[in-house]
Amino acid sequence: MALSKPGPIGFVRSLARILGGRPQVPPSLQDNALLRTLLNRRSVRQFADSPIPDDVFAAILEAGRLAPSTVNLQTWSFAVFDAGEWQGTFGRTIPFHAQRAVIVLGDVHRDKTVLDVFPDSPLVLYTVAVLNAGLAAMAMNVAAEALGVSSVMLSETGRTGLLDAGYLKEMLALPDGVFPLMTIVFGYPRGAYPPMPPKLPLEQICFTGKYREPDPEVMTAWLHQMIAGYKASNLLSSFEAQLHVYQSKIGDAEKDLRNMVFGDAPSPTK
Numbered sequence: 001m002a003l004s005k006p007g008p009i010g011f012v013r014s015l016a017r018i019l020g021g022r023p024q025v026p027p028s029l030q031d032n033a034l035l036r037t038l039l040n041r042r043s044v045r046q047f048a049d050s051p052i053p054d055d056v057f058a059a060i061l062e063a064g065r066l067a068p069s070t071v072n073l074q075t076w077s078f079a080v081f082d083a084g085e086w087q088g089t090f091g092r093t094i095p096f097h098a099q100r101a102v103i104v105l106g107d108v109h110r111d112k113t114v115l116d117v118f119p120d121s122p123l124v125l126y127t128v129a130v131l132n133a134g135l136a137a138m139a140m141n142v143a144a145e146a147l148g149v150s151s152v153m154l155s156e157t158g159r160t161g162l163l164d165a166g167y168l169k170e171m172l173a174l175p176d177g178v179f180p181l182m183t184i185v186f187g188y189p190r191g192a193y194p195p196m197p198p199k200l201p202l203e204q205i206c207f208t209g210k211y212r213e214p215d216p217e218v219m220t221a222w223l224h225q226m227i228a229g230y231k232a233s234n235l236l237s238s239f240e241a242q243l244h245v246y247q248s249k250i251g252d253a254e255k256d257l258r259n260m261v262f263g264d265a266p267s268p269t270k
C-alpha cells in the first residue's frame with residue numbers, strides 16, 4: 001500500500017504540530033517528580049563522553065531487577081556492558097557512542113531449571129517473557145531518566161539491523177529459550193532533548209465499552225507528522241525508505257527468532 005504523503009503545506013503544518021506537542025497534564029499535577037520524569041522522557045541518540053558511574057548504573061539495573069512480572073517469574077536476563085566490554089565483545093563502539101548498554105533478553109530457560117509453569121505452550125511462554133522483559137526494560141529506562149542518564153531502546157546491536165537474534169545467540173552463547181528483545185544504550189545527553197515525536201491523542205487510543213475504529217483523519221495527520229518529522233531529522237533519507245530497510249530484514253529476523261523461541265515446536269501461525 002502506497003503511503004499517503006503530505007504536500008508542502010501539509011508538511012509545514014505537520015512540523016509545526018510536532019514542535020507544538022506537549023504532555024497534557026493538569027497544572028496541579030505538573031510538579032510531581034515521577035510524572036515529570038515519565039512525561040519528559042525522550043529517546044536520546046546523542047551522548048556526551050562522560051562515563052556513567054558504577055553506582056548509578058547499578059541503580060538502573062536494580063530498577064530492572066525489581067520490575068513486576070507474571071507470577072513473579074522474572075522471565076528476563078540482562079547482558080550488561082560498558083564501552084570497553086562492548087568493544088571487546090562486538091569489535092565496535094556502542095551504538096550512538098553511548099557509555100553503557102544492556103541487551104534485554106526474554107528468558108524462559110532459567111525458571112525451567114526448577115519448575116515448568118507453561119509446558120507445551122510456547123506462544124504463551126513467549127508472550128509472557130516478552131511482556132515481562134519489556135516492563136523491566138521500561139523500568140531501567142525510567143530509572144535512568146530519573147538519575148539524569150538518557151537512553152534509547154534499540155531493536156538491534158548494530159550488526160544486522162533487526163533484532164540480531166541469531167548473531168547474539170552465537171556471540172553471547174545463549175541457550176535455547178533465551179532470546180534478545182532489545183538493546184538499551186545509556187549515556188549523559190549531549191545537546192538539547194529532541195522534540196516529542198508525534199503521539200496519538202488520548203481519544204484515539206482509549207475506549208470505553210466496545211472497541212472504537214480509528215479515525216482516518218487523525219491517523220492520516222499522525223502519519224504525515226511521522227513522515228515530516230523523519231525528513232526534518234534525516235534530510236538524506238525518508239520514513240518510507242526506513243520502512244523498506246526494516247522490511248528487507250524481517251525475513252531473516254523471523255527465521256532466527258522462530259528457531260530460538262519455538263525450536264522444533266510447531267509454529268503458532270501454521
Ligand SMILES: Cc1cc2nc3c(=O)[nH]c(=O)nc-3n(C[C@H](O)[C@H](O)[C@H](O)COP(=O)(O)O)c2cc1C
Nearest residue numbers: 041042043044045152153154155156181182196197
Ligand atoms: C522495542 C523498541 C525498539 C526500538 N528500536 C529502535 C531502533 O532500532 N532505533 C532507534 O533509533 N530507535 C528505536 N526505538 C526508539 C523509538 O524510535 C522511540 O521510542 C519512538 O520513536 C518514540 O520516541 P520517544 O521514545 O522519544 O517517545 C525503539 C523503541 C522501542 C520501544
